[in-house]
Amino acid sequence: MTLPAILATVIFFGSLIIIFSEKLHRSITAIAGGALMVIVGRVLHFYSEEAALDAIDFNTLGLLLGMMMLVAMLEPTGFFQYLAVLAARASRGKPVRLFVLLGIITTILSMFLDNVTTVVIIAPVTLLICEIIGISALPFLMSEALLSNTVGVATLIGDPPNVLIGSAAGFSFTDFLIHSLPIVLLSWVGALFLLLHLFKKELSKRPRSVKAVMRLNPAETLNEPLVARRILIVLAGAILFFFVHHALHVSPSLVALSAAAVALVWVRPNLDELFKRIEWSVLIFFASLFVMVGGLESAGVLESVVGLLERASSVPPLVFGVGLIWIVAALSAVVDNVPITIALIPVIRGLGASGMEVDPLWWALAFGAGFGGSGTIIGATANIIVVTLSERTRHPITSKLWNKRGLPVMLATCSIASILYAILYSTF
Amino acid sequence: MTVSSCMKKHVVSIPVTATIRDAAAVIVNKHIGLLPVVEKNGKPVGVIGIRDLLTLELPDFVSLVADVDFVHDFGAVETTRPSARTLDKSVKSLMKPPIAVEEDCGLLRAYALMLQHNLHDMLVVSKDGKLIGVASRVDIGVAVLSSWEKT
Numbered sequence: 001m002t003l004p005a006i007l008a009t010v011i012f013f014g015s016l017i018i019i020f021s022e023k024l025h026r027s028i029t030a031i032a033g034g035a036l037m038v039i040v041g042r043v044l045h046f047y048s049e050e051a052a053l054d055a056i057d058f059n060t061l062g063l064l065l066g067m068m069m070l071v072a073m074l075e076p077t078g079f080f081q082y083l084a085v086l087a088a089r090a091s092r093g094k095p096v097r098l099f100v101l102l103g104i105i106t107t108i109l110s111m112f113l114d115n116v117t118t119v120v121i122i123a124p125v126t127l128l129i130c131e132i133i134g135i136s137a138l139p140f141l142m143s144e145a146l147l148s149n150t151v152g153v154a155t156l157i158g159d160p161p162n163v164l165i166g167s168a169a170g171f172s173f174t175d176f177l178i179h180s181l182p183i184v185l186l187s188w189v190g191a192l193f194l195l196l197h198l199f200k201k202e203l204s205k206r207p208r209s210v211k212a213v214m215r216l217n218p219a220e221t222l223n224e225p226l227v228a229r230r231i232l233i234v235l236a237g238a239i240l241f242f243f244v245h246h247a248l249h250v251s252p253s254l255v256a257l258s259a260a261a262v263a264l265v266w267v268r269p270n271l272d273e274l275f276k277r278i279e280w281s282v283l284i285f286f287a288s289l290f291v292m293v294g295g296l297e298s299a300g301v302l303e304s305v306v307g308l309l310e311r312a313s314s315v316p317p318l319v320f321g322v323g324l325i326w327i328v329a330a331l332s333a334v335v336d337n338v339p340i341t342i343a344l345i346p347v348i349r350g351l352g353a354s355g356m357e358v359d360p361l362w363w364a365l366a367f368g369a370g371f372g373g374s375g376t377i378i379g380a381t382a383n384i385i386v387v388t389l390s391e392r393t394r395h396p397i398t399s400k401l402w403n404k405r406g407l408p409v410m411l412a413t414c415s416i417a418s419i420l421y422a423i424l425y426s427t428f
Numbered sequence: 429m430t431v432s433s434c435m436k437k438h439v440v441s442i443p444v445t446a447t448i449r450d451a452a453a454v455i456v457n458k459h460i461g462l463l464p465v466v467e468k469n470g471k472p473v474g475v476i477g478i479r480d481l482l483t484l485e486l487p488d489f490v491s492l493v494a495d496v497d498f499v500h501d502f503g504a505v506e507t508t509r510p511s512a513r514t515l516d517k518s519v520k521s522l523m524k525p526p527i528a529v530e531e532d533c534g535l536l537r538a539y540a541l542m543l544q545h546n547l548h549d550m551l552v553v554s555k556d557g558k559l560i561g562v563a564s565r566v567d568i569g570v571a572v573l574s575s576w577e578k579t
Contacts, residue, residue, distance in 0.1 A: 128489035134504025212503025220498035393488035
């Protein structure tokens, strides 16, 4: 290994370790790592500022920013609470029914919106519903994060790794619906039944006050019905365009940013308030990771990894793909799945350039990165959100509890996905 | 005018060895909103407010959901009580640091401190730090406003 390769590897893995240790905010670590990579690259002449800018995938950032703006406009309207209260009333206070209905709402929202946003908004109102009925909110909060992680894999816009993979592999919105959605839906059904079984004891407890839930008025949760209606119309339009973006030769980021622009003009929100709700730190985290991985690529590290993997080409492609699902899932359970995805994209691209059939590998990466996050309390941001929220209540979710209830979900979804992946391998 | 001129001199307090259950009983019996926690030497080491005690019973969602207007019936929450284990904990686990002024403190300074710390009652201590009185917002406000009559 050359000196640039060694230093680039140390910077990248050093940053990953710091992110994992949570000693420093992940975005601060990524900015520092990115800057260090460019400085070292300039000194040793393996990386330049221009190359660092080229390494940033603006399609991914644009798609994320556009969707974040739409959600940030929809959030204060109370629409999410409206859906949760509708579910609560429809459940008539029956825990199992409420569990399934809230799970379905979280699922549908997570397919089209960022998992973190979905959970941030649904979790507090879930706690409210559970408290007034008089049942434990823990099964509900955990399953919302777990189902949201699972179903996010189904669409191009459901989860950040998909945005990255779709952009790198050139997969369209419909490609995800054809190749990913069926496998994810079956995995989701498996996850739901498993959760119902794992939380059987908690869900069988009799609620103390069903009447209270029937007195919740969904209409009163909508603060701005007109704004909600307008943003939902724009969101529906954007989703329609996502279906045909490939045929129109339009990038998903243009669809998302145009939709955000239309909504901004139509709704004219308070921009200061709106921008406060955009997760800039996430966008900066992504951009910085792109810069770091660009450095790894320029230093020849990824080429060496591709070389090593090519030597393993005697492994049957199907085994290679299933193995990739589990390796990525295991990594995603302990480290953020975004850096893993960003680092593996050039590797898979390199394998493609050397003649390997890589389309199945892109899907394996998506399944592993998406499902792996459910494995541990820190595996996905949605998990961290519900755990942090539960820590502000009298019944915090512990790491031990997550290992008992979350890890089986990761293992089940990865197993179901692996079996279906193997059966459907020829279709990828 | 100083705060000692308007404070209540008969102060109800509890020792640091008391439990949360004891604190609640004193607040109920004396019908007061703030209970100073004092050491043997009479120096205040903390305060237990009626709000701190009610927080033990308030549902978790209240601090997490911005708007609760649409919840017309708190259902099971209304009949939830803190566990015996919680009530038997020491007042030290719930008390807040005492904010006090000395007896010669001016009325407006005392009032400004109450606003700043969002207090309804202010502890008044002697020069050697012993608790000698409690002045409420109303006590201080009435004392200030009464001087307007002479203007």
